[in-house]
Amino acid sequence: MVKNCFFIILMCIAIGCNTPSSKIVDVSDFGAFPDSSDVTFQVRQAMEHCKKIKATKLIFPSGKYHFYPDAATEKYFFISNNDEGLKRIAFPIFDFDCFEIDGQGSEFIFDGYVCPFIVENSKNITIKNVSIDFVRTFHSEGTIVATGEWGFDVVFDEKFPYRIQAGLLNFYGQGNNQYPYSNLLEFDPIKKETAFMAKDYWLWNPLIAEELPDKSVRIFRKDVKATVGNVMVFGSKYRNIPGFTLTDSENITIKDVNLYHCGGIGVLGQRCNNVTIDGLIVTPKPESNRVVSISADATHFVNCTGKIIMQNCLFENQKDDATNIHGIYAIITKIISPNKVEVKLMHSQQHGFDFIKKGKLIEFVEAPALFTVAEDEVIDVQRLNKEYSIVTFKNPIPEDIKIKDAIGAADEKVEVYIANCIFKSNRARGLLIGSRGKTIIENNYFHIPGASILFEGDASYWFEQSGVKDCIIRNNIFDNCNFGVWGNAVIQVAAGIKPEMRDKSRHNSNIIVENNTFKVFDPRIINLYSVDNFIFRNNIIEETNDYPSLYPEAKPFTINSSSNVIIDGEAY
């Protein structure tokens, strides 16, 4: 009942177009035909025409279309949690209103450094019925064929071209296009998931390697654990090519899309109002034999407002979390006058993230405790560059706020509805929930190596503003989660609050976990701190032997520095 009301409200909001007559443009009228060599220029012309005539829809006769960077639109973008840069964009949906792209079941094949979709300053946009893949993935995969005191040997399929140059392993695409890597992670190709308890190896440089006579590649890296038969994934160094970037836009729907690959986050929404993702399938392309789908999180939302709906999705085998919904903290680096401070966007993948504007309501946060001290209005901002801004407030900043404390948006309380999805077999965690509006997570299936639902956020490392205020987790199945290293319970708090501050902070509050099924080989179900009002009720817990139990003596519920926690009817 709650679900239905919530959904109906959103659907009403999302229908914002007032289009008495539809104007449909067919890409084939611009010379873009399936199975031709490169349709980027033709599609660009079609898009320009759509904008000019205010078309309501661009359609693709069903087929396979190829996109290359050569004729693509170019623009510099700061894309949160991805890498900034001068991007090539196949579908630049800039300043559109009431516009739909319908692939009609087409396959879009991208080759090289070209972003599929960027939606900017647009309203009432739908992208649907399309599958997306890349000829050359941004990561590389090698089957482990031997191990020894030197490290391990791998064999690369020809889909992952490489060269050994002056004793180091580099990956390439067409020509001299490099595909740099910066991490290693082992996958189990039988189970099609990250190998049991596999950990990340972070690399500063290419690996020392040599090609053996049998064309396998010997990697000289003694500290890496590797198992013959598993697949070693050489993870992309950069997140330059997200699948869908939605920025400063409103009422955006992605529907019935298969996203087999991209070189960054699958769907990144930043400063958007109302985003619906319905029927997004993130998976390695069938018959590709790959173990990894996309190279970072399936979805990720930063400083969004209105509602985020994610339903009927499958997110599997991506190289990072299923979603992460949060704001951004800027850190105070100078106090210039009583009501004027210099602030810095700390994390390099947050640089250029313009969220502090004149008129905006801002919270002042004691960074080590994630404790909101006060709110105030911004009356002036001078942006110095992508890192630093000078911000003037209406009133003097609070006395308790000092250099290294944080400011974040106080007026963005996005509501979240995540339902009927399957989240599985990816690196790291499932849902990172930092939304302050009503949040419902229901009827989903989780099989996640780390925490399935994580309440994270900090003002000291990732600088991600979070803290739920109303979160219901119900009717989900958590199936043998925690088979990896990225968590300590199925539902977990991992907020960056200094241990000595945790008694003071109640960063997350009002969380209900009910009517779920937990199938566990690892007893750890809940791990909390600094939470107020947590209820765990009517859940089914089933023990399994599907993975080795490394923590058989661990407690299912670990609760610290929290208030009003009730587990199965008992105060905890």
Added chain:
Amino acid sequence: MVKNCFFIILMCIAIGCNTPSSKIVDVSDFGAFPDSSDVTFQVRQAMEHCKKIKATKLIFPSGKYHFYPDAATEKYFFISNNDEGLKRIAFPIFDFDCFEIDGQGSEFIFDGYVCPFIVENSKNITIKNVSIDFVRTFHSEGTIVATGEWGFDVVFDEKFPYRIQAGLLNFYGQGNNQYPYSNLLEFDPIKKETAFMAKDYWLWNPLIAEELPDKSVRIFRKDVKATVGNVMVFGSKYRNIPGFTLTDSENITIKDVNLYHCGGIGVLGQRCNNVTIDGLIVTPKPESNRVVSISADATHFVNCTGKIIMQNCLFENQKDDATNIHGIYAIITKIISPNKVEVKLMHSQQHGFDFIKKGKLIEFVEAPALFTVAEDEVIDVQRLNKEYSIVTFKNPIPEDIKIKDAIGAADEKVEVYIANCIFKSNRARGLLIGSRGKTIIENNYFHIPGASILFEGDASYWFEQSGVKDCIIRNNIFDNCNFGVWGNAVIQVAAGIKPEMRDKSRHNSNIIVENNTFKVFDPRIINLYSVDNFIFRNNIIEETNDYPSLYPEAKPFTINSSSNVIIDGEAY
């Protein structure tokens, strides 16, 4: 006499300001004081004030000023022959008219990735009386202390911080700021020049290395020739931080500047009209003990017009040529209709170089022969991105012009006057002269490891448009040049014309070499092809034994595929 006329004409042109009253701003009024920590923000405020009040001059009380990237202005720049990117700029001279910055003898010390000066869309600008250095150079230098079958061992001064990470050598500045390298070149620290016949080693990756107990660093690279006592220079991978970028501006003067270091070209002028460089000293900072001054060419001019004057300069120990004056060719990649083509800027350091505009006169060039077939006017340009544009001409393109042929500006005939300069001890060549206007090179001293004066240009590798039409080289001293690998004569043609096309092409013409002194240990003085009208007269040639003579039997004059060549009064 010719010199004086030329100079007087230029001086008259350069005085373009009509400023009845001078408005002088002192940076100390904005809180920028010598020896304080970081004046970037204060100078930025002063610059903004200057723009607002239309100040004529910004002065610095003499002293040492420190600049960091933190508070610097930021803008994306395509800078020819350097690396494009989002730059931090300490002195953003954007849209100024009649403005002078007078350091009054101050030292400006930069720390990190911050460009000293960028002049854009400005007129009548002077920058003078200042010295520039960086706390951490963009290259690194190590003294060679041992060699062996493994490669060589070096010791790094603490000015060049490094870390060995997973067996590879990386250089750092403050914090985690990397200073990547991509080449090796050996210098002779006694002679303070590139080691005799030292060659470049180009690197794809960081080098495999280990730190020995005595803190020297062992480099495992068997093919590198190294001599104990020499200095191995680990050359900067990128040219991100040129010293002075002058773009789309007019009447710019750089006077009495010591440029001890920058991470790119010293002075890069692109699409500028009238540039004067007077008293620019490029040298390693005295007492720094460095063998390298700046990390690329001392100066470089691309598609400039009007006049370039360079006088009273010292350019030494920079990591590339003393100057290079040329245009840019774009290559035809598609013929769309009789008068419409797609063209591409081929070299990555030319991407984004906007030189094809509506109304512009363009030459069509047979690329393999560098042979101009015709000229025509541009009537429309659609820029697809930094690489590709679609260009429409007034008339059908010539029949002889095909895909892979080139187009270049036909209406840019910059005049060049280079006098009273010392050019020495740098990597590679002296003056690369591709200017089509009157060019005079006189009263200079050259001690250059490659060709001292090179007529280069091609439409197949560097895509640099060149071909002099009127060039006088007189009263210069060429002192023991060609002690390195970058040339085959003191004055040389190395245009990229296919050997079988050289008889057809007369790419360079009307060159007079007179009244110079050539002190030679290597007999090779002149090497030409595809030249029309070359006169060599009244020069003094003195033999020396200052370096080993590797080519004792070589001819002083090598002339091929040329017409009207007269050497010492005799047709050649």
